[in-house]
Amino acid sequence: MPRNVQFSKTEIAQIYCLKALGMKVVDIAGKMRRNRAGIYQILSKGDNFETKSRSGRPKQTTKRQDREILRSISTQKLSIRSVSREVTFPISKSTVHRRLQKRKHLIYRKMDRSPKLTARHKDARVQWARNHMHWTDEWLSVVFSDEKKFNLDGPDGWAYYWHDIRQEPQTFFSRQQGGGSVMVWAAFLFNGTTDIAFLEGRLCSEDYQKMLEMHLLPFGELLGGDQWIYQQDDCSVHVSNSTKEWFRRNQVTVMDWPALSPDLNPMENFWGILARDAYAKGRQFSTIHDLKLQIERSWFSPKPELLQTLVISMKDRVFNVITKNGSKI
Numbered sequence: 001m002p003r004n005v006q007f008s009k010t011e012i013a014q015i016y017c018l019k020a021l022g023m024k025v026v027d028i029a030g031k032m033r034r035n036r037a038g039i040y041q042i043l044s045k046g047d048n049f050e051t052k053s054r055s056g057r058p059k060q061t062t063k064r065q066d067r068e069i070l071r072s073i074s075t076q077k078l079s080i081r082s083v084s085r086e087v088t089f090p091i092s093k094s095t096v097h098r099r100l101q102k103r104k105h106l107i108y109r110k111m112d113r114s115p116k117l118t119a120r121h122k123d124a125r126v127q128w129a130r131n132h133m134h135w136t137d138e139w140l141s142v143v144f145s146d147e148k149k150f151n152l153d154g155p156d157g158w159a160y161y162w163h164d165i166r167q168e169p170q171t172f173f174s175r176q177q178g179g180g181s182v183m184v185w186a187a188f189l190f191n192g193t194t195d196i197a198f199l200e201g202r203l204c205s206e207d208y209q210k211m212l213e214m215h216l217l218p219f220g221e222l223l224g225g226d227q228w229i230y231q232q233d234d235c236s237v238h239v240s241n242s243t244k245e246w247f248r249r250n251q252v253t254v255m256d257w258p259a260l261s262p263d264l265n266p267m268e269n270f271w272g273i274l275a276r277d278a279y280a281k282g283r284q285f286s287t288i289h290d291l292k293l294q295i296e297r298s299w300f301s302p303k304p305e306l307l308q309t310l311v312i313s314m315k316d317r318v319f320n321v322i323t324k325n326g327s328k329i
Contacts, residue, residue: 007034007042015042060095069099096138115260122326129321134313136300139314142229142255143220144185146239146267147199148275150295152285155275182288184295185211187230187269190311196299198292205242217250231265263329264317266310271328273306274298 007015011032012292025043029036060071065087072083079095114317117125131140183199197215220228230252232238247254262268276290277298283292320329 007038010213012042015039019043028155044138059313060218061089061091061099064101065089067090069096078147090249102205106318115262116261117326117328121258123258125264125321125326127256128261130319133257133318133322135318136315138229139311141189141224141227142231142314143187143189143194143216143224144231144265144267144270144311145185145194146233146262146265146297147183147185148271149181149183150275150278150291152282154282156277180288182291182295185215186267187216187219187265188237188307188310189228190308192219192304193299193307194219196296203237205237208237208320209243209246212252213250217252220252227253229253229255231257233257233262233265234259249288263323266313269310269313270302270307273302277301 011034014032015028018031019025023031025036025039026299028034029039030038068087068089069083069091072086074161077089080093080100083096084091084093183203185199187199189192194215199211203211216230228245232254234257237243258264274295278294283293283294
């Protein structure tokens with residue numbers, strides 16, 4: 001390694017992670033603002049890389065115990081607290097944490113929240129993508145819609161875990177619900193957004209149709225022209241016979257949409273931007289009324305360029321679904 005150049009354990013872990021993700025050494029060096037020779041030196045050591053030994057208290061665990069800790073994390077996706085209870089020897093949470101930090105192939109990451117896709121779902125997603133792979137200007141006339149829950153005390157929490165970068169990322173398939181909240185429907189296309197619709201109670205097909213009549217029809221004709229297309233997921237009230245008849249009666253063209261595919265909908269990204277603005281600086285709300293006012297303020301704050309960028313991203317989403325054989329993008 002070049003003289004007087006030192007890498008922290010965190011930097012070493014980052015180097016191995018970036019390399020595992022396929023990044024070139026020159027790009028890693030540029031990203032970390034480090035000399036390429038130093039990056040090469042670390043990678044050339046492989047699993048034998050060690051920092052200079054230091055004096056201090058003797059190690060509290062044996063090599064066999066360290067392997068047991070790593071197996072618990074890698075195979076069971078346990079938290080540090082759970083590992084300290086699961087292993088067959090007494091150990092503190094801080095010691096577990098130190099052992100994990102020393103492993104280059106482990107990173108602490110956020111668990112994806114996504115519906116579980118079966119082979120049938122993946123095949124349908126690929127077929128949908130192939131059907132739309134030649135779309136360009138057509139996306140400009142699509143009205144993208146979705147519903148989202150907002151809580152008084154902040155966005156739903158994320159699940160975190162120690163991830164072995166040699167394995168597939170884990171997905172969090174369920175979550176707790178609690179506290180005051182409000183359900184929101186909204187939609188946007190290349191040229192603008194609809195109004196926010198606050199949904200009360202459990203939505204039936206008739207409620208959904210009344211909401212669309214108030215918030216979708218005027219907007220679609222105003223901004224989408226005569227050929228606009230409505231996108232929605234396959235929620236039961238969205239695809240009931242009654243709702244299908246409502247669409248036919250009102251001459252609304254509904255886009256085919258693969259099941260369990262929120263990652264294909266740019267509205268998901270829009271929700272994320274809106275939530276960050278609504279809950280900025282740790283903001284929480286005492287009443288539903290205050291929460292609704294902030295949601296409305298945040299909804300109308302993004303610039304038109306953001307909407308256009310999200311719509312244009314559909315070409316990349318379609319391509320990514322095909323290249324990933326229908327898996328989550």
